[in-house]
Amino acid sequence: MxxxxxxxxxxxxxxxxxxxxxxxxxxxxxxxxxxxxxxxxxxxxxxxxxxxxxxxxxxxxxxxxxxxxxxxxxxxxxxxxxxxxxxxxxxxxxxxxxxxxxxxxxxxxxxxxxxxxxxxxxxxxxxxxxxxxxxxxxxxxxxxxxxxxxxxxxxxxxxxxxxxxxxxDVERSIELEPTKQTLGLDVGLLHFYTDSNGNKAENPRFLRKAEKSLKRLQKRVSKKFKKGQKQSNNYKKARQKLARKHLKISRQRKDHAVKLARCVIQSSDLVAYEDLQVRNMVKNHKLAKSINDASWYQFREWLEYFGKVYGRATVAVAPHYTSQECSSCHRIVKKALSTRTHQCVCGAELCRDQNAALNILRKGLNTVGHTGINAWGETDRYLAEETTLDKSIR
Incomplete structure (x- = not known):
């Protein structure tokens, strides 16, 4: 649709x-x-x-x-x-x-x-x-x-x-050339996401930037509100201005999620990301506003949508221990949220978020399977041809 x-x-x-x-x-x-x-x-x-x-x-x-x-x-x-x-x-x-x-x-x-x-x-x-x-x-x-x-x-x-x-009622489908690239994404609050190649997307923080003007508009609405009386036209106008400001912020979030998700899908044949339960994460009242402002779930929905449109593979993996596990030797290296660098006894030293993105990508590839030809954007016909070729060589 x-x-x-x-x-x-x-x-x-x-x-x-x-x-x-x-x-x-x-x-x-x-x-x-x-x-x-x-x-x-x-x-x-x-x-x-x-x-x-x-x-x-x-x-x-x-x-x-x-x-x-x-x-x-x-x-x-x-x-x-x-x-x-x-x-x-x-x-x-x-x-x-x-x-x-x-x-x-x-x-x-x-x-x-x-x-x-x-x-x-x-x-x-x-x-x-x-x-x-x-x-x-x-x-x-x-x-x-x-x-x-x-x-x-x-x-x-x-x-x-x-x-x-x-x-x-129409099916949208766009064919792209295979890129032979796979990508793992680790979303965060410092940066919107960090991929397995070390690239980072900045967190726009639309609500935080508009918070000052929102507070000013909310004060105007509160001043003009009369309890138990019919509300004036000035109250209605102030309420409309506040509503339009919130609408602008929601549209900014959607526009950012759509453009970013389209670029990610077009640049890779397989995208792996965390299967986060945002509804449970926002119960932490210290981080709830920042998590909602980042709109991770909306970004995930557009990733999955564009994956279907462009014929790319999108894989949601369990987020357990993706930040603590070493991407090189798979040891568990416990670290606090404030520790931004991953250091392991095996000699691996890299950004904490990139380490998590590498673990997410590995889990995503394991989920797809070892043959994984479709993960590179190939069709079942090529998979059948390779199977026939292997049998003839043997």
Whole structure:
């Protein structure tokens, strides 16, 4: 699936109607959660059927397109199925029991309720809310895809406006020449990552750099907030400025992760990295802000995505003892977090992070296997040819 995003340009009345559609979708989702809580044991299809009951009981809920109501029920079922999966896997701690959402930010249509113009530059929303015709502002060209390839449309509200996301059923695949290179990555806080060749990527620290302006904007919001009273327009404006600042930081993190992951994947045929449990690491309140600011998990997700797109191998390895083990003789050399140089009795002396990256690469190659031809970007055909050649030599 490919997601193409456009900014929506329209009138203020149309934006208000989009807000009504988003609130209705949130109501359907929460109602489905309530229906499941009162009648445990029902399945996905009964939740979808319950949407029709909601449309009859609430006139304003019936304005939302029928497939959009079903998409909201699908969101409720996604939370329920995730809870069932966590219980089945016996994950320690909280299992993620489905909860009601207070705020919604998007509404999703399937294949009806909207219509694209012939030039693919406008979209007309035709459900009961009568949102009407909106202009699509973006660089993607929808002419490359057939109308039946567009499986869903998602209207998203953000701090800087409204957006339309088209989910297109297409497999993205790009062929590259093999580089005959493998790479191990060790992420960190001092540097964003250090690879097995000793190269380092700087940690941008977007949140830390914007912290001063964020505090100033947060003070303005706090000063204009009136408890127990209707909030003024100045409060709403200050809140919008703060939200736009947070949105800018999140976009900076994403842009950094995307560009860095693409460069790493294009430069190597196999990339090995640590299978870090970031959710558990941020429980350390002294490092939680720095870990979240680094966005390691987002970088990993883009590594795996570009690995599929470019046909590269990506391997997640267990992080145990990668920093303590010597990459030369495999002895365990215990060191504190403040010790930045790895020194071993075998004579090995190198950067702590590079030593960890070498151990990660070795584990990744062992995971792929000793034959490992596919790790170099080769196809199964070449693997079969080499096997036949070995037999003929013997």
């Amino acid at each position: 490919l997601v193409l995003e456009y900014k929506l340009r329209g009138k203020q009345e149309q934006y208000e109607r989009i807000d009504n559609a988003i609130r209705t979708a949130l109501f359907v989702r929460n109602s489905c959660i309530r229906y499941w809580t009162d009648n445990q044991g029902i399945d996905k299809y009964k939740l979808s059927a319950y949407c029709k009951v909601l449309a009859k009981d609430f006139e304003w809920a019936g304005k939302l397109n029928s497939m959009a109501r079903q998409a909201s029920a699908d969101r409720a079922w996604a939370a329920i199925s995730r809870f069932y999966s966590n219980c089945k896997k016996q994950i320690p701690g909280k299992k993620g029991f489905p909860r009601f959402k207070r705020r919604g930010h998007s509404v999703e249509y399937k294949t009806t309720g909207y219509k694209l113009s012939e030039d693919r530059k406008y979209i007309n929303l035709t459900d009961g809310f009568e949102i009407g015709k909106l202009e699509l502002v973006g660089t993607h060209d929808l002419h490359f895809y057939q109308p039946n390839q567009i499986k869903r449309l998602r209207l998203v509200r953000r701090a800087d406006g409204y957006y339309a996301q088209f989910i297109v």
